[in-house]
Amino acid sequence: MHIPDGFIPLWQCAIYWIIALIALGYSLKWARENLDEKNIPLLAVLSAGIFAIQAMNIPIPWGTSGHMVGAALIAIVFFSPWAAVLVLSIVLILQGLIFGDGGMTALGANIVNMGIIGGFIGFYAYKILKGIGRIPAIFIAAWASIFLAAIACAIEMSIAGTFPLVEGVIFMGLYHAVIGVIEGVITVVVILGIDSARPDLLPDWVSSRKSEVLE
Template structure:
């Protein structure tokens, strides 16, 4: 899902950077109000885990890649899509600078797909479905959909850039990430369930030290 340098014209990259700057502004405001000495290390641990799972790439035709994302996990732990913006900006920047995964010019687009879209889709899908299908099924659906939609957004961006046709991009990215999303859904459920059992205080809906608690049934 990482878009390398050169796959998107610079004027389009600039648009995605503007979106990233706006998202980082709101994410920084959230961080000042919600991150404390306990939750900052948690954010760092999650960032390390995201870095690890995104490093396991599956080549996809026309030059991009498929991999698990983890945006839903971060968003659910903090109950805030702003957390995913911070995590993915740092992780994707490090990957681009030191590991040649993704690009600097395309950083805005990559954070948009995996951090902003991935985190928001996963969190709000969970919020919308949990009362109808239950907590853990809602987590699974949210994680799967976040991975799938983020991949399709990547395909749309590269089609707009003229990198490859939209129909081929949607099919290629969608097919691979529909399968990857199943794995991500299972792992997200396992991690959240483990945290609820062994460290419920690390989940935002149980942490009384955050400025806003979220009720989760």
């Protein structure tokens, strides 16, 4: 859902840029308080992996395709939505600057949707749902993160006068409800992978070791 240049009037782009820059400031504050030699390597490889997997578009019905975004994964694994804002900002800035994926004028809006909304929905959905079981909670939180980011994107497109509201929400919602399944599956697989390879890097709320101890 990378918004290209020309879809949002410049004055509205400026508002999204300001929101994105403020959020980026908070995410750097989070980094200063939470990143150390132990968790920086995981942040860096997940960041690189998210960049790569965003190029892997998987076909969905209606002649459309979609790819994972990764904000819920980062927010859950690093126990903070600000971690997702940081990683998605890095990925989106480099995608826009070097690969023309997502317009530079729309970069603020893309960070708002995929980084901020994706990260916060992923984090709080998992927080609310984790009582139903770790794996279904991760799946639903990841699904909701991309679905609601797409709905937000459709609303922004409507404010911009580019999409009509109802049709925009229906199409974006429908496509991303399907793409969300991809997001959910990959997020679960990656977290289970980290859990088996480096369980020491997972926070208690998503670690299997901790839940065994608690039960």
